[in-house]
Amino acid sequence: MSSRRPNGFLTGYNSGVNSRTESQLGAALYRYRFGGAEFDEARFDLRVGGLPVDVEQRPLQVLLMLLRHAGEVITKEALHDEVWLGRPAVENVLANAVAKLRRALGVTDAELIQTVPRVGYRLEGPVERVAVGRQHHSGLELTADMPVPSRPHFQLVRQLGPSRDSEVWLAQHAKSGERRVYKFAIDGERLTVLKREATLYRVLIESLGERPDIARILDWNFETAPFFLECAYGGSSLIEWSQSGALLAAIPDQRLELYLQIVDAVAAAHSVGVLHKDLKPANVLIAASQHGMQLRLTDFGAGRLLDPARLEALGITRLGLTHTQALGVDTSGTLFYIAPELYRGQAPTVQSDVFALGVILYQFMVADFARPMTSGWERDIDDALLREEISAATDGDPARRLKSAAQLADHIRQRERRRADRLEQIQAAQRAAITERKWERSRARRPWIIAALVLLTVALGVSVWFYSAARQSAQLLRRQFEVANALNTFMTQDLIGAANPEVSGHTDVKMLDAAKAASPRIDSVFGANSPMIQATLHSALQDSLSGMTDAEDALQEGEKAIAAYERLSPPDRIDADRVRLHMLRDLARLGRDAQVPPLLRAIQSDLPLIFRERPLLQVEYLEGLALQATSATRHDEALAYDMESWRLLSTFPQAPADLKNRIEFNLANSLMLVGRYGEADILLRELIERESKTLGPEHQQTLYGIVVLANSLLMQYKSGEAESILAPAVGKLERSLGQTHGRTMLAKRVIGLAYLLNGKYEEAARMYADSYSALAQKFGNQYQNTISTLEQLGIAQNLGGHSERAADTLEKSLGFSRTMYGEDNAMTQHIRYILADCLLDLKRVREASELLGSLRLELLQQAEVTSDWPARLDFQAARIALLQRDTMTARRLAQRALTGIQDPEKPRWDHLRERVLQASSQDTTGR
Numbered sequence: 001m002s003s004r005r006p007n008g009f010l011t012g013y014n015s016g017v018n019s020r021t022e023s024q025l026g027a028a029l030y031r032y033r034f035g036g037a038e039f040d041e042a043r044f045d046l047r048v049g050g051l052p053v054d055v056e057q058r059p060l061q062v063l064l065m066l067l068r069h070a071g072e073v074i075t076k077e078a079l080h081d082e083v084w085l086g087r088p089a090v091e092n093v094l095a096n097a098v099a100k101l102r103r104a105l106g107v108t109d110a111e112l113i114q115t116v117p118r119v120g121y122r123l124e125g126p127v128e129r130v131a132v133g134r135q136h137h138s139g140l141e142l143t144a145d146m147p148v149p150s151r152p153h154f155q156l157v158r159q160l161g162p163s164r165d166s167e168v169w170l171a172q173h174a175k176s177g178e179r180r181v182y183k184f185a186i187d188g189e190r191l192t193v194l195k196r197e198a199t200l201y202r203v204l205i206e207s208l209g210e211r212p213d214i215a216r217i218l219d220w221n222f223e224t225a226p227f228f229l230e231c232a233y234g235g236s237s238l239i240e241w242s243q244s245g246a247l248l249a250a251i252p253d254q255r256l257e258l259y260l261q262i263v264d265a266v267a268a269a270h271s272v273g274v275l276h277k278d279l280k281p282a283n284v285l286i287a288a289s290q291h292g293m294q295l296r297l298t299d300f301g302a303g304r305l306l307d308p309a310r311l312e313a314l315g316i317t318r319l320g321l322t323h324t325q326a327l328g329v330d331t332s333g334t335l336f337y338i339a340p341e342l343y344r345g346q347a348p349t350v351q352s353d354v355f356a357l358g359v360i361l362y363q364f365m366v367a368d369f370a371r372p373m374t375s376g377w378e379r380d381i382d383d384a385l386l387r388e389e390i391s392a393a394t395d396g397d398p399a400r401r402l403k404s405a406a407q408l409a410d411h412i413r414q415r416e417r418r419r420a421d422r423l424e425q426i427q428a429a430q431r432a433a434i435t436e437r438k439w440e441r442s443r444a445r446r447p448w449i450i451a452a453l454v455l456l457t458v459a460l461g462v463s464v465w466f467y468s469a470a471r472q473s474a475q476l477l478r479r480q481f482e483v484a485n486a487l488n489t490f491m492t493q494d495l496i497g498a499a500n501p502e503v504s505g506h507t508d509v510k511m512l513d514a515a516k517a518a519s520p521r522i523d524s525v526f527g528a529n530s531p532m533i534q535a536t537l538h539s540a541l542q543d544s545l546s547g548m549t550d551a552e553d554a555l556q557e558g559e560k561a562i563a564a565y566e567r568l569s570p571p572d573r574i575d576a577d578r579v580r581l582h583m584l585r586d587l588a589r590l591g592r593d594a595q596v597p598p599l600l601r602a603i604q605s606d607l608p609l610i611f612r613e614r615p616l617l618q619v620e621y622l623e624g625l626a627l628q629a630t631s632a633t634r635h636d637e638a639l640a641y642d643m644e645s646w647r648l649l650s651t652f653p654q655a656p657a658d659l660k661n662r663i664e665f666n667l668a669n670s671l672m673l674v675g676r677y678g679e680a681d682i683l684l685r686e687l688i689e690r691e692s693k694t695l696g697p698e699h700q701q702t703l704y705g706i707v708v709l710a711n712s713l714l715m716q717y718k719s720g721e722a723e724s725i726l727a728p729a730v731g732k733l734e735r736s737l738g739q740t741h742g743r744t745m746l747a748k749r750v751i752g753l754a755y756l757l758n759g760k761y762e763e764a765a766r767m768y769a770d771s772y773s774a775l776a777q778k779f780g781n782q783y784q785n786t787i788s789t790l791e792q793l794g795i796a797q798n799l800g801g802h803s804e805r806a807a808d809t810l811e812k813s814l815g816f817s818r819t820m821y822g823e824d825n826a827m828t829q830h831i832r833y834i835l836a837d838c839l840l841d842l843k844r845v846r847e848a849s850e851l852l853g854s855l856r857l858e859l860l861q862q863a864e865v866t867s868d869w870p871a872r873l874d875f876q877a878a879r880i881a882l883l884q885r886d887t888m889t890a891r892r893l894a895q896r897a898l899t900g901i902q903d904p905e906k907p908r909w910d911h912l913r914e915r916v917l918q919a920s921s922q923d924t925t926g927r
Helices: 020-025 059-070 076-083 093-110 188-206 240-242 252-271 309-314 350-366 384-393 405-413 416-440 445-499 511-526 531-549 549-569 572-588 593-604 607-613 617-631 637-649 657-673 677-694 700-715 717-738 740-756 761-779 784-799 803-821 825-840 847-855 857-862 869-881 885-900 907-920
Strands: 028-034 037-038 045-049 074-075 114-115 120-125 128-136 149-160 168-171 181-187 217-221 228-232 286-291 292-297
Touching: 037 059, 045 093, 059 076, 059 093, 059 120, 059 350, 074 076, 076 093, 076 120, 093 114, 114 531, 149 181, 168 188, 181 188, 181 907, 188 217, 188 228, 188 252, 188 309, 240 286, 252 292, 309 405, 350 384, 350 405, 384 405, 384 416, 405 416, 511 531, 511 607, 531 549, 531 572, 531 847, 549 572, 572 593, 572 607, 572 617, 593 607, 607 617, 617 657, 657 677, 657 700, 677 700, 677 847, 700 717, 700 740, 717 740, 740 761, 740 784, 761 784, 784 803, 784 825, 803 825, 825 847, 825 857, 825 869, 857 869, 869 885
Parallel strands: none
Antiparallel strands: 028 037, 028 128, 037 045, 074 120, 114 120, 149 168, 168 181, 181 228, 217 228, 286 292
8 A cells, every 4th residue: 555645634644554564463353343334454345234245345444444534634645646556437426435435334324424625535433443453474475456467357355364374365357356366375385285285176077077065176376486376265154154253143953054064065175085184264255146145165275085096087187296295194174173182193084074064053053152161061052962963073083073063964854754753762761660660569669769760760861851942931831811902901991992992082093093182191001110011012002003104103112012022020121122113114214314224233242142033133124124124215125125025934834924924015115226126026916815715805904905006007007907906995095094094195105106107297287296295294305205205296287287386396305315324325316307307398408418517327317217328318318408409419419319218108298208209209409
C-alpha cells in the first residue's frame, strides 16, 4: 500500500509496515463492531445482522480506513491513494465504492458513513475493536493488489494464513471476479511439498474422478520461481467459518451431516491408497452450494502413498515422492490430531488418519475447534453412542481403534438403528429381570435381594435414557396446568366477554377489538406475582394480534411478554427471544427498520441456546432476516433466506401448519419480487386452495393470498384475470378487517394497479387516494407503503390526463422518499423516473433531464424487475430530443426503444408505444 500522506484532515494514518519489529511480526489485525455490523480485518469479511454480506474488495478497503479512523474525516485523496494506490481510476470510482458499501450495510447502518461535501467521508458512531491476530508476513515480498506472478489477469487479495512449507494467497480475476487460491513455495527446498501435493491430487483424480469434497488443483508452476500450485477457491476454512458462530448455531444432526462429508472424503482417499497425514479443521474448506454447505478436503502436502506402484499403473510422474517418502516415518502434522503411535516411531497408517477424525468429531460436537481432547472429555458429549464412536476412533492402541474412516462413517449413519437395538436389549433385559424376580420370590430372602438388585440395575439403565425428558415433561405439565386454568378464565370472562353485546353494549364488536379490550385485564387480574401466566397470555395475544396484522398492538403485547419472561426466576431467555423473533415480523410490516438491528443483537448471544433447545426457531430467525431484507428492498437476499427457511422447515415434519403456510407464503412473495412469477403462482394457488379448505374461502388469510396472487398476475400483465379474482376479495376483506386495516389497504392498492393497467384511470386514482389517506393517517408519510401508494396515485392522475396534479403528487412522494431513504435507493430512483415522465408531458424539459441524468439501471431493476428499463430510458431520451427539436436523434432513440420492448402487446406498453410512434414520425419542418 502507498505510504503517501495527503494534507489536511487525515493525520497520523499508518496503513503499512513502518518498523523492523512490525515487519517481522506483522501488523495487528482487528475485528470491528459498529451499528449492527461487524468487519473482521483478518478474514476481510463483513457481516450485517450476524450474516455474511458479499461486497467487493475496494469498498471493504474503504470501510477499513474509515473504521481505523472512526469519527475523523478522511479526504477523498487519502482514500484514493491508499485503496487505489494512487493509480488513475474511472470517474466516481470512490463514490461508487461508498454507495456499494452503504447498500451492503442496509438502510439503518448506511447512515453511519457520512459524506463531508467536497472533502471526503467520515464514519460516525461508536466502534468496538478486538484484536484477532497479526497480519501474515510474506517472505516472498508479495503484497495485496499485485498481479499473480505469471498469471497477470489475477490479482492477489490477501494472505490466507501461514503454512509450514508455503505462503497461501487468495487472488481474484480483475474482470470476471473469479477467485482462486495460490500456494507458493517459500524456497526451492520446499518445492518438494508442492510437487507431492500435485502428485497425490493426480492419483486421487485419476482413481476417483472429480469429487466435490476434495479441493481442486487447476494448474502448477514448478519451472520458475516463485513456484506455486493454482487451486480453485473452495471457501473459507472450518476455523474461520466457525468463528462466525455458524457451527454453534447448527443443531447436532446438522453438525454430523457436515462432519460426514469430511469422513467420506478421507475414506475415498484411503480407498486408493492416499493418506492425508495432516487432518485438521484448517485443512477443510466450507462454502455454500445449491444443495447446502459443501465441505472440501485440502492440503495433501504432508500426505503419503501406501502403494507406490499405483503411480506407474496410472502413468503419473513421481514428483515429490521418493520410494522412502511413500512410506516414511514422521510426526508431521498438528499436535492435537497426531496419533500416539507416530510419536513412538511407527509408520503412519489409515488408522492414524482415523485418530485425527475422532478428535475432529469431538470438536464438531462441542462446536469448538480450539478445544483439545483432554481427560474428562466425555462430559462434553451428551449422546452416549457418539461418546463410544469418539472413544473408538481415538483409542491410544491402534489395534483397538476403528479400522477405517468408512467404518466410522457407517457407525455414525447407523446410530439411530443402533440406539433402537440397544433400547430393545435393555427392555429385553428388563423383561428377563421381571421373570427372574417372580422365580426368585419362592427362594430365600438373600437370593430375593440379589434378584431385586438386578431388576433395579436394569430399571436404572432405562431411567437414564428418559430422565431428562421426564423431568422436563413434569415441569411442563405443572406450567401447563397453571396456564390452562388462567387461559380458561381469560378466554371465557375477558376475551369472549368483551365481544358479548350485553357486556360491551355493541352488536358488531370484531375479534380484534375484543382482544384489545381484554389485554389490560391480564395484568390487573393475575398481578405481578404471576409472571409466568402474564408472559404466556401476553405472548398468545401477541401472536393473535399479529395474525390479524395489527402490528402496533402486537408489538406492545410482545414487550409486555418479554418483561414478564425476564421477571421469572431464572429468566426464560428462550421464550423471551421467541417473542422477539415474532416482533420482527411486525416491525417489518410497520417499516421500522431502525428497530430491527437492536432486536437482532438482543437475540444474537442466545442463538446457540435457542437452536439447541428449540430447533424450529431457526426457521423463524431466518424469516425475520428475510423480512428485514425485504423491507430494505434487498429482494435477492430475502429470497435466499426464505429458501433456506423453507428447506429447513422440511426437516421438521411435525411443524405447525400455520408456520408452514406462512413460510410458503413468504417464499412465494420473495419469488414474485425477484421476477420468478411462475414459481410464485404455483405456491400461491396451492396455498389458497389449502387455506380455503382448512380456514374457509372468506377467511382473511385466504383472501390475502388472493391479493398477493393478483399482484403476481399484474406483474405478468394478466390484469384482466387479476381484477376478476380481486374485486370480490377487496370487499370481503374490508368487511372483515375494516377500512384502515393493513391488508385491506394493500388489497385496494393492488386493485388500483389492476384498474391502472386496464385503462380505468379514474377508478385507480380514487382507490389510491383512499389508500394513501388511510396509510398516512395510520403510519405517517415516512413509511415505504405510504410513499409508494402516493407514487401510484401520481401515475394514475397523469395517465388520466391530470398531469399538473400528478406532478405535485409525485414531487411530494419523491420528497418523502429522499428524506426516508436517500438518493441511492431503488424507490427514490423509480419515483424520479415516473416524475420525469410526467414533467415531459408538461414540457418541463430541464427538470426532467436532471431527474433522468444519473439514474442507475441496477436500482431501477431492483425497484421493478423487468428487462425493459434500457428501452424505457431510450424512450425518455427520445422525448427530450424531440422537445429540444433534435428530431433525427429523437427518431433514432424512439426506434431503438420500440425494438427494446420484449413484447409489444403488453398492456403497460400501449400508452408508451403511442408516444414512441408519434416521436418517430415527426418531421423536421418548422422545428
